[in-house]
Amino acid sequence: MDRFDDRARPDALEGMDHRILAALRACGADPRVGGAARGLSWAGEHGALWLAAGLAGAVVDGARRGAWLRGTALVAGAHVVSMGVKRVVRRPRPAHVEPHVRTAGRHSFPSSHATSATAAAVAFGVLGARALPPLAAAMCLSRLVVGVHYPSDVAAGAALGALTARAGARWMRGGACD
Numbered sequence: 001m002d003r004f005d006d007r008a009r010p011d012a013l014e015g016m017d018h019r020i021l022a023a024l025r026a027c028g029a030d031p032r033v034g035g036a037a038r039g040l041s042w043a044g045e046h047g048a049l050w051l052a053a054g055l056a057g058a059v060v061d062g063a064r065r066g067a068w069l070r071g072t073a074l075v076a077g078a079h080v081v082s083m084g085v086k087r088v089v090r091r092p093r094p095a096h097v098e099p100h101v102r103t104a105g106r107h108s109f110p111s112s113h114a115t116s117a118t119a120a121a122v123a124f125g126v127l128g129a130r131a132l133p134p135l136a137a138a139m140c141l142s143r144l145v146v147g148v149h150y151p152s153d154v155a156a157g158a159a160l161g162a163l164t165a166r167a168g169a170r171w172m173r174g175g176a177c178d
Contacts (some may be wrong), residue, residue: 047116114157
């Protein structure tokens with residue numbers, strides 16, 4: 001038995017989760033939207049896009065190489081934490097919509113793509129990477145468009161990523177941990 005049973009959730013939240021997911025999933029019928037969402041999903045698998053961005057920042061910005069590498073470690077750590085939470089919660093992926101992509105696992109809560117994207121936006125944003133927050137938001141939305149997460153999975157993942165990056169912000173900048 002799954003530990004996160006949708007039947008135990010309040011009807012209003014469950015209904016809202018399902019309706020929002022179905023509406024955004026329908027946006028994927030537009031080939032441009034669906035293609036972009038699939039591309040983001042692929043690029044964000046296991047935090048790859050964000051880890052590459054952090055490593056690129058370390059190469060380009062030699063003066064702050066250590067901060068970029070520590071930020072990259074925070075993103076990786078946030079991803080690992082989200083995977084651990086998934087293994088505990090074990091919420092199944094949405095079954096009422098047809099997904100546009102394959103997933104690495106069968107559990108949905110929290111969205112690891114949203115976790116690593118938001119952790120990167122927060123951590124690298126401190127270093128001036130202003131283009132990342134909109135890209136991270138697009139990544140979060142893509143998980144709904146491709147039909148593999150409920151909105152509450154994405155919101156929880158984003159919160160986890162932001163909290164992880166914020167908790168390590170001082171360490172990332174070269175100081176002691178917060």
